[in-house]
Amino acid sequence: MSDALNKTQDTPPRDSVAMVKAEGVHKSFGHLEVLKGIDLEVKPGEVFCLIGPSGSGKSTFLRCINHLEQINAGRLYVDGELVGYRQQGEKLYELRDREVAMKRRDIGMVFQRFNLFPHMTAIENVMEAPVQVKKQSKSQARERAMTLLERVGLADRAGHYPSQLSGGQQQRVAIARALAMDPKLMLFDEPTSALDPELVGDVLDVMRDLAESGMTMVVVTHEMGFAREVGDSLVFMDEGVVVESGHPRDVLTNPQHERTQSFLSKVL
Amino acid sequence: MTDTKNTAGEQDAPRAGAEAIKAIPVRHYGRYVSAVIAIGLLVAIVYAFGQGKINWHAIPDYFFDHRILTGVYKTLLLTVLSMVIGIVGGIVLAVMRLSKNPVTSSISWFYIWFFRGTPVLVQLFLWFNLGLVFEYINLGPIYKDYWSNFMTPLLTALLGLGLNEAAYMAEICRAGLLAVDEGQTEAAQALGMGHGKTLRRVIIPQAMRVIVPPTGNEVINMLKTTSLVAAVQYPELFRYAQDIGQNSGAPVEMYFLAAAWYLIMTSILSVGQYYVERYYARGSSRQLPPTPWQKVKAGVFSVRRPKGAVA
Numbered sequence: 001m002s003d004a005l006n007k008t009q010d011t012p013p014r015d016s017v018a019m020v021k022a023e024g025v026h027k028s029f030g031h032l033e034v035l036k037g038i039d040l041e042v043k044p045g046e047v048f049c050l051i052g053p054s055g056s057g058k059s060t061f062l063r064c065i066n067h068l069e070q071i072n073a074g075r076l077y078v079d080g081e082l083v084g085y086r087q088q089g090e091k092l093y094e095l096r097d098r099e100v101a102m103k104r105r106d107i108g109m110v111f112q113r114f115n116l117f118p119h120m121t122a123i124e125n126v127m128e129a130p131v132q133v134k135k136q137s138k139s140q141a142r143e144r145a146m147t148l149l150e151r152v153g154l155a156d157r158a159g160h161y162p163s164q165l166s167g168g169q170q171q172r173v174a175i176a177r178a179l180a181m182d183p184k185l186m187l188f189d190e191p192t193s194a195l196d197p198e199l200v201g202d203v204l205d206v207m208r209d210l211a212e213s214g215m216t217m218v219v220v221t222h223e224m225g226f227a228r229e230v231g232d233s234l235v236f237m238d239e240g241v242v243v244e245s246g247h248p249r250d251v252l253t254n255p256q257h258e259r260t261q262s263f264l265s266k267v268l
Numbered sequence: 269m270t271d272t273k274n275t276a277g278e279q280d281a282p283r284a285g286a287e288a289i290k291a292i293p294v295r296h297y298g299r300y301v302s303a304v305i306a307i308g309l310l311v312a313i314v315y316a317f318g319q320g321k322i323n324w325h326a327i328p329d330y331f332f333d334h335r336i337l338t339g340v341y342k343t344l345l346l347t348v349l350s351m352v353i354g355i356v357g358g359i360v361l362a363v364m365r366l367s368k369n370p371v372t373s374s375i376s377w378f379y380i381w382f383f384r385g386t387p388v389l390v391q392l393f394l395w396f397n398l399g400l401v402f403e404y405i406n407l408g409p410i411y412k413d414y415w416s417n418f419m420t421p422l423l424t425a426l427l428g429l430g431l432n433e434a435a436y437m438a439e440i441c442r443a444g445l446l447a448v449d450e451g452q453t454e455a456a457q458a459l460g461m462g463h464g465k466t467l468r469r470v471i472i473p474q475a476m477r478v479i480v481p482p483t484g485n486e487v488i489n490m491l492k493t494t495s496l497v498a499a500v501q502y503p504e505l506f507r508y509a510q511d512i513g514q515n516s517g518a519p520v521e522m523y524f525l526a527a528a529w530y531l532i533m534t535s536i537l538s539v540g541q542y543y544v545e546r547y548y549a550r551g552s553s554r555q556l557p558p559t560p561w562q563k564v565k566a567g568v569f570s571v572r573r574p575k576g577a578v579a
Contacts (some may be wrong), residue, residue, distance in 0.1 A: 068454055097463060105460035115455035119473045119550065129459035132469055161550070181459060 017080040019044045019185055019216045020065055024074035027060055034060045036240035037074065042218055042233070044184075047211045049248060050220045052237035053263055058220045059112075061237070062187050065218065066107045078107065079184065081221050105133060108178030112190040114170040117164040118171050122173045123149060123158040126180050134181070141180070141211040148176040152206050168199030179210075186210065188219040224268055228252050236260045269286070283346045326518040327525045335512060340529055346425055346494045351487055353430025359436020365442055376438065383435035389496050392428035395419065396414060396500045402571035421502035433490060440482045444475035484541035488534045495526075505529055 042048040043127035050058040063069040063078060067084040076083040084094045084100060095103075106154045108255040116125050124260035126145035130136040136144075149155045152172035154165075171191055178186060188207065192200040198263050204226050211217060211230050222225060227234055237259070243256045252268075255261045330336060366374035381541035383391070398415060405411065405418045448471050456466040503511075506526050513522030539560075546559070558566065 066458055068457065099460045101457070101460050104458055107458070109455075109458035111455065113453060115451040116475075117447075117452065117455070117470055119548075128469065129461065132465055134458045177459070224457055 018042060018047070018077070019079055020048075021077040022061070022074065022220060023076075025064065025071050025076050026073035027057070027064060027069060027071050033063070035071070038237075038240075038242055039059065040235055040242060042216065044216050045214050046218065046232040047217045047230050049223070049231040049234045050218065050237060051222070051227060051234065051263075052243075055239075056237045057240040058237045059189050062189050062218060063176070065185075065187055066104050066109055068109075078103070086156075089105050101133075105181055106159065106184050108181060108183035108186040110174050110178055110186070110188045110191045112193050113175045114162070114167070114194070116170055116174055116177070118162050121159050121161055122154060122165065125173055126177045127163070129177070130180050135187055145176070145180060146253075149178050151174070151179075151209075152176045153202070166199060167195045168202045171195065171203045175203075175206055175210070184216065186215055186217045188217060188221065190220050190222065192221070192223055224252060224264075224266065235261065238263070272447070296553070322524075323518055323521055326516065326521040327528070330512055330516070330522065330525060331528075332398045333512065335508045336424060336505070336525070336529070339503065339508035342503065342531070343491065343505040344533065346422075346429065346497065346502070347487065347491045349426055350429035350433055351490055353426060354433025354437045354490070355432065355483070358439075361434060361438035362441035362445060365438060366445060373539030378419050380438055383432050384439075386430045386492060388428060389499060391432055392424065392500050393495060395424045395428045421497070421500055424500045425494075425497035425502045428500070429490065429493060433486065436486060437483070440479055440486070441475070444477075444479035447478045448474045450521050473548070477545075480541070480545050480548055484537070484544070487541075488537055491533055491537065492530060494532075 018041045020040075022038045022040050024037040025035055026033065038057075038061055038141055040048075050062065052058050060069055064071050065078060065083065070084060071237075081103070082092075083103070085182075086095060086099075087093075088197045116122075117128065120128060123142065123145050126142040126148055127138070130141040130144065131138055146155060146158065149158050152175055154169055154172055154176070157165060157169060157173075162173070165173065191207070192203050195203065200223070204223060207217070207219070207226070208230050219231070227248045233245065234248040234251050235242045235245040236251060236255075236259075238259050244251055244255060251260065252264065255264055279408075361376045361379060364372040365380070367373055368437065396419065402415050405413055406413055411418075452474065453466055456470045462471065486534050494504055497504060498507035509522040509526035510519070513519035524526070543559070
């Protein structure tokens, strides 16, 4: 984690560049328009929370950031570079799969349903990408994986398969797996929604710890408590548009917009 | 079973002091009757075979005849090589079938349509007689010969069985690849893994769980189907058994002999399949099923332990 911090400190001008910048982002699935012009900016080191009712497009937007979904209009930048395209003059060129994969190395993603590789043990899950993608030596990757598992409190579960772990433990392994690539940005897609209530706390603790270390995080969540305590910015989305944004404490305690008010009155 | 009974008994008995139930169990007379009938039929069949004009002694006499052993070897060779062709071809066809390129996916569809839709025996004869269409085989400066010289019985058999098998394996592999959750692909991609790596490291190992059991079936099927290639002049177990039968005047006996050898081979293959399945099940069930050897060991120890022999 300190690596990521150093990176931003070593290159001060980078600080002025937004980590994520969306300009009029549109996305449709067939005739269904899911994102109808999203504008937002995530600053480096910030914990950026996305909330809203299901179907509001927040998960889709998150998936656009690492190009799991392709946007139809607008511009989306990560760390100053276009997502999924290369611009030369007026023309946009689609990136090759290899180039897209290259960019995804720097963006960690945590899924609602964990998506751990079931045929690998916890530590093998964490080692997989460093060894296969970054070509690290196995011993080096193993050492680093062990440190990360310790950090998420699961060093004693290193040899367990995902099916032998609880949901909360699986999700913490998934976070360690994403961190193993030393990302500069972490995306969380409803990381606690599939968990039993008593397991949510462990995962949120790991995320809080990560936020304190200075990681830039974009978090789609229904955990309003987490958003209020840890979040630096918050956006409320509904029906594919940003309805309201600001500091989490302001938006959550004193929502200006009527849709925000009615949503919050249901979830708080 | 007995464990749960014991613990339940220990807990219940002192607490409630309730009387244990002693009831007369229901008598299932139907079961006795059907068992007697089944055993009777079995005895009748065995007796009939024993009384038949079959010279049973001919079977052990020829069981390890060098021709039979050669036949067994050739049958196994044919099975292994055809399955290799079938599996490699099947994977290629499955990936083609799932590709976004409409040309490759249609070619794959057409291949499967043709080879699955015609009998293997017919395909074997077609390969054998393709010399009527192609008089020569001409690979430029590398190789040139008459088709009939090029198409040896072994090659005919391999192509006939292997290419047919590829069509079936393609469908099995496709089902396996489709069975892996899409979230796995997304997770791998999000980590920066490319297409090939995602397929090799994440998708295929998980697809194998779905692919292995039907593939085991296919191997056993293949072993038996090799008996068809006697028709294209490639001698294997069945062909040798037939030859011996005709020369020694014990044709039916030799069919029994061949059947016994096929049974032995398929039984060994089934054991192999069990272990392969067990290997690919790791991570999917919380505890791997014990190997037969482990079961035996556990059984021995549980018998000996109460006696104090192991302590």
